Amino acid sequence: MEQKSKSYQVNHLKQLESEAIYILRETAAQFEKPALLFSGGKDSIVMAWLARKAFYPAKLPFPLVHVDTGHNFPETITYRDDFVEQIKANLVVGLVQESIDQGRVQEEKGPKASRNALQTVTLLDTIEKHGYDACLGGGRRDEEKARAKERFFSHRDEFGQWDPKNQRPELWNIFNGRKQHGEHFRVFPLSNWTEMDVWQYIKAEEIPLPSLYFASERDVFTRDGVILSQTDFITMLPEEEATARKEVVRFRTIGDATCTGAVLSNAATIDDIIEEVAAARQTERGTRSDDKRSETAMEDRKKQGYF
Amino acid sequence: MSEERGYLDMDLLRFTTAGSVDDGKSTLIGRLLYDSKNIFEDQLEAVETSSKARGDEHVNLALLTDGLRAEREQGITIDVAYRYFATPKRKFIIADTPGHIQYTRNMVTGASTANLAIILIDARKGVIEQTCRHAFIASLLRIQHVVICVNKMDLVDWSQERYDEIIAEFKQFASRLDNVVEVTFIPISALEGDNVVDKSKNMDWYQGPTLMYHLENVYVGPDANHIDARFPVQWVIRPMSNEWHDFRGYAGRVAGGVFKPGDDVVVLPSGFTTKVKAIHTLEGEIEEAFNPLSVTMTLEDEIDISRGDMIAKPNNQPKVEQDVEAMICWFSEKKKLKGREKLILRHTTKEVKAIVKDVRYKVNINTLHKIEDDLEFGLNDIGRISLRTSSPLFFDSYSRNRQTGSFVLIDEFTNETVAAGMII
Numbered sequence: 007m008e009q010k011s012k013s014y015q016v017n018h019l020k021q022l023e024s025e026a027i028y029i030l031r032e033t034a035a036q037f038e039k040p041a042l043l044f045s046g047g048k049d050s051i052v053m054a055w056l057a058r059k060a061f062y063p064a065k066l067p068f069p070l071v072h073v074d075t076g077h078n079f080p081e082t083i084t085y086r087d088d089f090v091e092q093i094k095a096n097l098v099v100g101l102v103q104e105s106i107d108q109g110r111v112q113e114e115k116g117p118k119a120s121r122n123a124l125q126t127v128t129l130l131d132t133i134e135k136h137g138y139d140a141c142l143g144g145g146r147r148d149e150e151k152a153r154a155k156e157r158f159f160s161h162r163d164e165f166g167q168w169d170p171k172n173q174r175p176e177l178w179n180i181f182n183g184r185k186q187h188g189e190h191f192r193v194f195p196l197s198n199w200t201e202m203d204v205w206q207y208i209k210a211e212e213i214p215l216p217s218l219y220f221a222s223e224r225d226v227f228t229r230d231g232v233i234l235s236q237t238d239f240i241t242m243l244p245e246e247e248a249t250a251r252k253e254v255v256r257f258r259t260i261g262d263a264t265c266t267g268a269v270l271s272n273a274a275t276i277d278d279i280i281e282e283v284a285a286a287r288q289t290e291r292g293t294r295s296d297d298k299r300s301e302t303a304m305e306d307r308k309k310q311g312y313f
Numbered sequence: 314m315s316e317e318r319g320y321l322d323m324d325l326l327r328f329t330t331a332g333s334v335d336d337g338k339s340t341l342i343g344r345l346l347y348d349s350k351n352i353f354e355d356q357l358e359a360v361e362t363s364s365k366a367r368g369d370e371h372v373n374l375a376l377l378t379d380g381l382r383a384e385r386e387q388g389i390t391i392d393v394a395y396r397y398f399a400t401p402k403r404k405f406i407i408a409d410t411p412g413h414i415q416y417t418r419n420m421v422t423g424a425s426t427a428n429l430a431i432i433l434i435d436a437r438k439g440v441i442e443q444t445c446r447h448a449f450i451a452s453l454l455r456i457q458h459v460v461i462c463v464n465k466m467d468l469v470d471w472s473q474e475r476y477d478e479i480i481a482e483f484k485q486f487a488s489r490l491d492n493v494v495e496v497t498f499i500p501i502s503a504l505e506g507d508n509v510v511d512k513s514k515n516m517d518w519y520q521g522p523t524l525m526y527h528l529e530n531v532y533v534g535p536d537a538n539h540i541d542a543r544f545p546v547q548w549v550i551r552p553m554s555n556e557w558h559d560f561r562g563y564a565g566r567v568a569g570g571v572f573k574p575g576d577d578v579v580v581l582p583s584g585f586t587t588k589v590k591a592i593h594t595l596e597g598e599i600e601e602a603f604n605p606l607s608v609t610m611t612l613e614d615e616i617d618i619s620r621g622d623m624i625a626k627p628n629n630q631p632k633v634e635q636d637v638e639a640m641i642c643w644f645s646e647k648k649k650l651k652g653r654e655k656l657i658l659r660h661t662t663k664e665v666k667a668i669v670k671d672v673r674y675k676v677n678i679n680t681l682h683k684i685e686d687d688l689e690f691g692l693n694d695i696g697r698i699s700l701r702t703s704s705p706l707f708f709d710s711y712s713r714n715r716q717t718g719s720f721v722l723i724d725e726f727t728n729e730t731v732a733a734g735m736i737i
Contacts, residue, residue, distance in 0.1 A: 014537070014539050014571070014603045014604075016605070016606065017322060017323060017324060018323050018324055018325035018404045020596075020606070021325050021605055022325075023607075024566060024605050024606050024607040025605070025607075027566075027607035028547070028566045028607050029394070031547045031548045031565075031607070032547065032662075033549060035620055035662070047463060053453065058595065059594065059595040060564070061548075061550060061564075062550075062593070062594070062609070063552045063556070063557045063560060063593070064548070064550045064551065064552040064553075064554075065552070065554075065561075065623040097347075104577075108729050120453055124574075146397075147395050147397070148397045150398075151541050154394040154395055155392045155395075156392050156398060168423060173392075174729065174730045175337075175393075175418060175419075175422045175424050175730050176422065176645055176718065177421070177425035177426075177721060177733045177735070178426065178715060178716065178719045179426075179566070179662075179716065180659050180661075180719065180720065180728045182659060182728070183720060183722055184723060184728040185728060186728065197395070198397070198406055200394070200397045200404075202399065243706050253511075288342070308620070
């Protein structure tokens with residue numbers, strides 16, 4: 007044994023893990039009916055992984071909730087069901103299609119229509135229907151400017167809205183989850199992680215990931231400078247048809263198939279990805295076309311309850 | 314540290330910066346990120362575009378750190394923003410806070426999790442009220458390492474004389490700061506990049522480290538308490554499955570000291586003693602647990618334990634009392650503290666009712682003078698109070714343990730966090 011154990015130092019990944027587990031346990035303890043929002047993306051996968059550690063050897067004391075736009079990459083759903091089975095969690099699915107059928111939302115029209123914005127309504131409806139008072143999300147502060155000031159325990163009013171000016175201060179590791187009836191919280195245990203931390207953790211823990219994260223040849227086209235996968239849910243504009251091609255790509259985030267951009271990449275393993283992330287010159291959300299609508303797009307969506 | 318392990322050997326340094334609009338704090342952070350190549354192309358492009366639109370002469374590195382729209386419009390930072398960057402040696406978390414007196418609560422928040430504070434002094438202005446305030450907050454929140462960056466050296470002709478004068482001024486004041494263990498002075502120009510990441514070519518007379526070198530190498534290991542064993546119980550794990558039929562584990566994050574299987578422990582408030590049976594994690598049982606690890610402990614005897622209880626060692630117990638003396642910082646804009654107020658107090662994993670018994674004094678945080686004639690606490694006021702709680706707290710002094718010595722006060726009607734407290 008080297009002397010290291012005597013100095014009681016732990017590496018930063020262990021510190022982040024320990025902090026996230028603390029937050030997950032606080033959430034279970036402070037709320038009556040928490041839920042973990044599971045998108046099938048790597049951050050929510052890491053969250054569910056940490057939740058399993060936090061409550062081991064007991065099962066997760068909350069379900070995984072997936073808001074399904076219906077416009078998924080097929081791999082996402084296969085992965086989701088396998089993963090849920092592996093960690094023996096309960097899964098609750100909220101369908102955007104259902105919100106559309108019930109007339110709760112209007113589907114965007116035109117070739118650039120996306121269900122991304124509609125998710126918010128389905129999410130809030132699902133939260134209300136099941137009475138979830140805290141939703142755990144995989145959001146990280148390094149993702150986007152508006153998230154740099156997000157709290158671990160983020161208070162939402164009875165309309166699900168986030169008021170950046172009315173957030174509770176968080177000191178030390180004391181979190182105030184007290185609330186009035188009808189209000190709820192979003193909780194972000196990975197707040198202090200960076201994209202690199204998440205990848206290093208996935209590697210260290212050998213967490214299985216959806217194949218979308220790894221490079222493969224796909225049918226793609228270009229829209230507004232973003233590489234999108236050709237799917238049944240997207241109608242290409244005539245000028246976009248000209249950009250249709252086969253390309254070796256991978257995805258850096260996994261969301262709605264209509265607006266999640268791919269990056270040109272040959273990264274086929276976790277190590278390749280880590281190397282790529284280390285050399286990357288674009289932030290992760292740089293590939294999300296929904297953020298490009300305006301400079302403060304993210305802040306606007308968050309105020310309306312977007313995760 | 315061995316080269317091969319790389320990323321897994323990196324440790325974490327949390328630091329805070331306080332500064333106001335014109336002392337170059339945002340520029341300094343922008344400079345740290347930019348010169349250490351922690352800025353992405355699209356972020357830089359966005360900043361270049363905004364700089365041009367505003368008619369700024371240089372690429373305005375300050376724009377990298379100003380997030381919310383209100384701030385972008387007013388050109389000020391109004392909250393605590395957390396930023397992340399890494400070098401091959403360390404990962405850094407910056408709590409970036411505004412510096413004006415009306416944002417004292419933000420500075421206190423940012424300081425609460427930091428191991429190191431950077432305080433900026435404008436070389437032209439020297440030590441001013443704001444410098445003293447920032448240093449006082451760092452000391453109050455027990456930040457043991459303070460770095461004084463004497464900024465804008467380019468505007469005083471890189472003068473060593475001026476720099477020495479400022480150091481002398483600060484040292485005179487710093488003798489009154491209790492908790493600060495180490496003060497480091499560095500002459501810099503955030504705008505030009507001198508001594509931030511790269512060594513200055515304009516100040517040959519300065520032989521010390523650059524800011525980045527210091528951040529990468531400063532030893533912050535002993536900040537955590539590894540002497541007084543404290544384990545606030547956060548959650549009781551009872552799988553109630555066939556495989557784990559009688560398992561009853563206590564989950565929490567070690568707040569101090571070291572726990573090992575076989576250790577004698579005492580459970581508070583009941584006072585029952587037993588031994589640690591095992592320390593569990595998903596990967597298997599471990600030999601010892603210490604701060605900041607989150608673990609699950611099982612005990613040899615069945616004792617009724619719930620969230621908010623604390624496991625400690627029989628020969629080294631925290632104080633178990635209902636009367637608490639503390640320094641507080643008032644956080645609420647709407648509510649004021651006027652004497653015998655009833656509030657909710659949250660300490661470790663415990664929540665109790667508390668009544669303010671006495672307001673001892675307030676502190677003028679610019680001069681450190683006591684204020685005894687106006688005892689009403691409004692937003693940003695700092696001072697000393699005494700509290701009585703509805704049931705005993707298990708605590709240490711804040712100067713001994715940041716986790717078991719800190720609390721927040723909550724308004725029981727609005728649920729707003731109205732104050733942060735440090736137990737004396």
